[in-house]
Amino acid sequence: MTITPDVRxxxxxxxxxxxxxxxxxxxxxxxxxxxxxxxxxxxxxxxLLTPEGELVDHPEYSVDFTDDELRGLFRDLTLVRRIxxxxxxxxxxxxxxxxxxxxxxxxxxxxSGRALGAQDHVFPTYREHGVAWCRDVDPLRLLGLFRGVNTxxxxxxxHKFHLYTIVIGAQTxxxxxxxxxxxxxGLVGGDDAQAVIAxxxxxxxxxxDVNEAFIWASSFQTPVxxxxxxNQWAISIPTDKQSRVPLYQRARGFGFPGIRVDGNDVLAxxxxxxxxxxxxxxxSGPTFIEAFTYRMGAHTTSDDPTRYRIEAEVESWxxxxxIERLRSFLVRQGKADQAFFDSLAAESDQLxxxxxxxxxxxxxxxxxxxxxxxxxxxxxxLAAQRDEFAAYLASFEGGxx
Amino acid sequence: xxxxxxxxxxxxxxxxxxxxxxDPRVVLLGEDIGKLGGxxxxxxxxxxxxxxxxxxxxxxxxxxxxxxxxxxxxRGYRPVCEIQFDGFVFPAFDQIVCQLAKMRARAGGxxxxxxxxxxxxxxxxxxxxxxxxxxxxxxxxxAGLRVVACSNPVDAYxxxxxxxxxxxxxxxxxxxxxxxxxxxxxxxxxxxxESLHTARxxxxxxxxxxxxxxxxxxxxxxxAVAAEEDxxxxxxxxxxxxxxxxxxxxxxxxxxxxxLVVVHEAPVNLGMGAEIAAKVQEAxxxxxxxxxxxxxxxxxxxxxxxxxxDYLPDLDRVLDAVDRSLSY
Numbered sequence: 214m215t216i217t218p219d220v221r222x223x224x225x226x227x228x229x230x231x232x233x234x235x236x237x238x239x240x241x242x243x244x245x246x247x248x249x250x251x252x253x254x255x256x257x258x259x260x261l262l263t264p265e266g267e268l269v270d271h272p273e274y275s276v277d278f279t280d281d282e283l284r285g286l287f288r289d290l291t292l293v294r295r296i297x298x299x300x301x302x303x304x305x306x307x308x309x310x311x312x313x314x315x316x317x318x319x320x321x322x323x324x325s326g327r328a329l330g331a332q333d334h335v336f337p338t339y340r341e342h343g344v345a346w347c348r349d350v351d352p353l354r355l356l357g358l359f360r361g362v363n364t365x366x367x368x369x370x371x372h373k374f375h376l377y378t379i380v381i382g383a384q385t386x387x388x389x390x391x392x393x394x395x396x397x398x399g400l401v402g403g404d405d406a407q408a409v410i411a412x413x414x415x416x417x418x419x420x421x422d423v424n425e426a427f428i429w430a431s432s433f434q435t436p437v438x439x440x441x442x443x444n445q446w447a448i449s450i451p452t453d454k455q456s457r458v459p460l461y462q463r464a465r466g467f468g469f470p471g472i473r474v475d476g477n478d479v480l481a482x483x484x485x486x487x488x489x490x491x492x493x494x495x496x497s498g499p500t501f502i503e504a505f506t507y508r509m510g511a512h513t514t515s516d517d518p519t520r521y522r523i524e525a526e527v528e529s530w531x532x533x534x535x536i537e538r539l540r541s542f543l544v545r546q547g548k549a550d551q552a553f554f555d556s557l558a559a560e561s562d563q564l565x566x567x568x569x570x571x572x573x574x575x576x577x578x579x580x581x582x583x584x585x586x587x588x589x590x591x592x593x594x595l596a597a598q599r600d601e602f603a604a605y606l607a608s609f610e611g612g613x614x
Numbered sequence: 615x616x617x618x619x620x621x622x623x624x625x626x627x628x629x630x631x632x633x634x635x636x637d638p639r640v641v642l643l644g645e646d647i648g649k650l651g652g653x654x655x656x657x658x659x660x661x662x663x664x665x666x667x668x669x670x671x672x673x674x675x676x677x678x679x680x681x682x683x684x685x686x687x688x689r690g691y692r693p694v695c696e697i698q699f700d701g702f703v704f705p706a707f708d709q710i711v712c713q714l715a716k717m718r719a720r721a722g723g724x725x726x727x728x729x730x731x732x733x734x735x736x737x738x739x740x741x742x743x744x745x746x747x748x749x750x751x752x753x754x755x756x757a758g759l760r761v762v763a764c765s766n767p768v769d770a771y772x773x774x775x776x777x778x779x780x781x782x783x784x785x786x787x788x789x790x791x792x793x794x795x796x797x798x799x800x801x802x803x804x805x806x807x808e809s810l811h812t813a814r815x816x817x818x819x820x821x822x823x824x825x826x827x828x829x830x831x832x833x834x835x836x837x838a839v840a841a842e843e844d845x846x847x848x849x850x851x852x853x854x855x856x857x858x859x860x861x862x863x864x865x866x867x868x869x870x871x872x873x874l875v876v877v878h879e880a881p882v883n884l885g886m887g888a889e890i891a892a893k894v895q896e897a898x899x900x901x902x903x904x905x906x907x908x909x910x911x912x913x914x915x916x917x918x919x920x921x922x923x924d925y926l927p928d929l930d931r932v933l934d935a936v937d938r939s940l941s942y
Contacts, residue, residue: 425681588855589718
């Protein structure tokens with residue numbers, strides 16, 4: 214069945230009104246029409262931990278975490294949410310020009326980020342604060358771009374975490390090219406094999422670059438994992454405007470497997486990503502992962518989501534919160550006590566203070582620094598322009614302007 | 615004897631081969647560059663000798679070529695991309711202008727982008743639309759890129775090697791209508807002392823300077839020969855590098871001759887000639903005997919090939935500008 218846009222319900226309630234039901238009933242065929250409906254776990258949605266915090270079996274995927282590791286994941290989720298909240302507050306107070314919140318997407322990022330091996334490489338969008346956390350990038354370093362004091366702020370190779378990319382989807386090609394380099398280095402298939410993961414969102418799947426990245430990865434069987442966080446909204450446009458089929462199903466057309474995972478389930482996201490990375494490293498080519506999640510906040514702090522989505526939808530996703538389900542599980546199974554939560558709260562406060570103080574102390578760059586690193590090799594006209602500007606600036610020194 | 619008669623296309627081919635022999639991290643990427651050897655045969659024989667991992671026949675998507683080249687450069691490789699024709703570079707515009715050009719600055723100098731983008735450019739071969747463009751000014755306008763254009767087989771051989779050796783991204787324009795022009799190339803003469811970004815006086819003169827690059831250098835040389843019969847001594851400057859411009863060599867010439875005509879195929883409006891004229895009048899104001907003139911393509915889309923000779927600057931249009939300058 215096909216429906217044309219003009220006969221679709223104007224209000225998104227019909228598309229997502231059942232999203233808060235415990236056992237959603239979307240079938241593959243109606244999922245094609247209503248891309249944001251919650252998929253059925255057993256059919257096309259890998260889930261290991263339900264929103265209620267109960268473990269469920271999956272025929273192909275499982276995790277084997279110690280209690281320590283489970284608490285570690287909870288700590289990760291909690292702390293990156295705190296970093297995000299602090300950054301949003303800093304923007305509201307005028308300390309950041311803008312901030313792209315990850316609220317709601319913590320499990321997708323921590324699950325995939327913790328599945329990475331130390332040898333793997335990450336090409337993020339501008340919202341991968343949780344993945345950055347997993348790559349040991351000081352959260353303060355993330356703020357520079359949004360505060361306007363730099364355009365990067367960390368060493369991409371040292372962290373194996375490349376710079377944030379603002380132009381939607383451009384980094385997916387960089388990831389594939391990087392993976393082509395890994396192939397030429399002979400680092401596929403052996404014990405020292407490496408993989409690359411490219412992050413992007415549902416909106417990016419419409420970009421030419423992303424589709425070209427799929428084609429390259431497939432043609433050359435590069436060791437790359439395409440990790441799409443389908444957070445249902447590309448600013449104001451719902452996913453079903455980007456695709457008439459579930460996003461993960463697109464992969465088949467490009468010649469590699471696609472899989473949809475509950476992006477609010479840190480355990481499932483971890484398991485699915487780990488398997489895809491293993492597959493890439495062993496030389497079996499790319500995998501497309503659609504992490505089905507929700508952007509709980511605005512696109513950025515400049516956005517007003519009340520203009521395009523209804524509150525009931527947001528409320529329904531609150532019941533699927535990635536952190537609360539793990540908390541329920543840990544408490545119910547006696548895997549974490551109050552002392553753990555208290556200590557984590559204190560650590561969270563400390564981290565917030567670090568982010569906050571560090572941000573306020575971040576100096577503005579020197580005006581002349583804009584001339585630095587434009588070129589690797591000498592460039593006489595630019596050097597002359599810099600000197601001219603330096604002399605101009607110096608002409609004010611000692612004066613009262 | 616190491617000297618051999620070589621076409622411009624073969625000069626680039628030999629230069630690519632030398633660079634690939636020297637550095638295993640040099641990798642060629644492009645459409646039809648492997649088995650076919652490129653539509654102009656510039657990469658002929660290279661895949662056979664260096665293998666499919668180093669001479670990569672890519673899928674047909676220019677942004678994909680540039681985007682993956684950036685990723686390979688981040689990994690430590692030195693990709694050389696071939697864009698099949700000038701008019702096909704625009705699908706890769708974001709990857710060149712927003713990604714390639716800015717990557718090093720964005721990373722605070724922690725990465726380098728040794729990527730060469732080879733683009734056959736210009737008209738004069740009777741091609742269909744989008745095959746005769748001169749898009750150099752777009753790239754020369756972009757900080758972070760270097761832009762060069764070769765005009766003859768000897769330069770082609772050396773300049774492509776110098777471009778590949780550079781740690782900065784370079785847009786390398788090849789004058790496609792000169793691909794089959796021949797010259798004597800001595801590959802054992804050693805690399806030229808001059809840097810890639812140096813302009814060269816290719817004919818000395820005293821009355822007026824003609825500044826050109828790529829396919830127009832030959833037109834200017836022919837014009838200078840013709841002008842000599844009228845007793846006029848024209849100096850011809852092959853700019854070679856469009857970004858950065860070798861302004862010292864340019865200024866030195868104009869200060870001696872007092873007159874400048876800039877010649878290029880690209881439309882004159884906001885073309886390289888505009889920037890050159892601005893820089894020269896700023897630095898050589900008191901040496902100028904006449905306004906700086908530009909001879910270029912018209913501000914129209916590149917016309918159908920049956921009338922391209924009317925669009926392209928030729929000897930007569932160059933000499934007309936020379937007349938106007940000298941009679942000012």
